[in-house]
Amino acid sequence: MFRSVRHMIYDLIEWRSQILSGTLPQDELKELKKKVTAKIDYGNRILDLDLVVRDEDGNILDPEQTSTISLFRAHEIASKQVEERLQEEKSQKQNIDINRQAKFAATPSFALFVNLKNVVCKIGEDAEVLMSLYDPLESKFISENYLVRWSSCGLPKDIDRLHNLRAVFTDLGSKDLKREKISFVCQIVRVGRMELRDNNTRKLTSGLRRPFGVAGNSLL
Numbered sequence: 001m002f003r004s005v006r007h008m009i010y011d012l013i014e015w016r017s018q019i020l021s022g023t024l025p026q027d028e029l030k031e032l033k034k035k036v037t038a039k040i041d042y043g044n045r046i047l048d049l050d051l052v053v054r055d056e057d058g059n060i061l062d063p064e065q066t067s068t069i070s071l072f073r074a075h076e077i078a079s080k081q082v083e084e085r086l087q088e089e090k091s092q093k094q095n096i097d098i099n100r101q102a103k104f105a106a107t108p109s110f111a112l113f114v115n116l117k118n119v120v121c122k123i124g125e126d127a128e129v130l131m132s133l134y135d136p137l138e139s140k141f142i143s144e145n146y147l148v149r150w151s152s153c154g155l156p157k158d159i160d161r162l163h164n165l166r167a168v169f170t171d172l173g174s175k176d177l178k179r180e181k182i183s184f185v186c187q188i189v190r191v192g193r194m195e196l197r198d199n200n201t202r203k204l205t206s207g208l209r210r211p212f213g214v215a216g217n218s219l220l
Contacts, residue, residue, distance in 0.1 A: 001046070008043050012036060033058045038081070045082045053078055110172040112219075114184075116148060116165035123212060125152050125192035133169055134185045134216070141185075142176065143169050152192075181218060188213040 015036050018024060024032065037058035044051060053061045053074045061074060112133070119129055127150045133143040146167040149157035156162055176182065190196075190212040 041082055042085050112169040114167045119150050124196055125190055128189040130187040132185055134183045136181050136183055183216045183218050186215045
């Protein structure tokens with residue numbers, strides 16, 4: 001309600017500036033005044049305020065100089081116009097909602113949100129943690145990997161992302177939901193020496209990627 005009234009006030013301020021500028025032709029000025037009065041009447045209605053009865057030019061009718069029957073008929077016309085405006089906006093909103101629902105129904109899409117809190121695994125070296133979705137019946141991965149580089153100190157390599165390791169697996173459609181099984185798989189790859197027990201500095205290697213562990217959890 002606040003946003004609707006705010007937009008109407010902005011429109012009225014703009015139109016008032018145009019009217020006071022004195023640069024509009026008479027026909028445009030007349031049409032703009034009608035727009036102003038229609039907007040005011042519409043705003044009064046949605047705010048449950050009194051309806052102001054006006055003549056054809058948008059001027060407020062004087063009850064001292066206007067007959068009761070004329071006031072009644074003018075009130076009926078004004079009420080009908082406001083009701084038509086309300087029904088028109090309601091219909092437009094319903095059409096927008098229907099089109100939006102039809103669009104989502106035609107192209108259904110789902111997402112899986114993952115928030116990594118910690119990696120509890122004694123590795124001894126740097127590691128890469130890869131998370132993905134896997135279909136065990138078809139023996140294949142159905143998503144890309146979400147990669148987190150983990151240091152030997154037990155913290156993310158990018159310390160700025162601490163407590164902010166989040167990922168969203170998107171574009172999961174109806175076909176994916178119809179799968180009999182979907183597993184969430186976490187792979188751990190050790191990055192460092194060929195052998196953990198290798199302490200010979202002459203033969204010491206670094207930066208080698210070796211599988212270290214894997215974990216899985218069934219989602220469906």
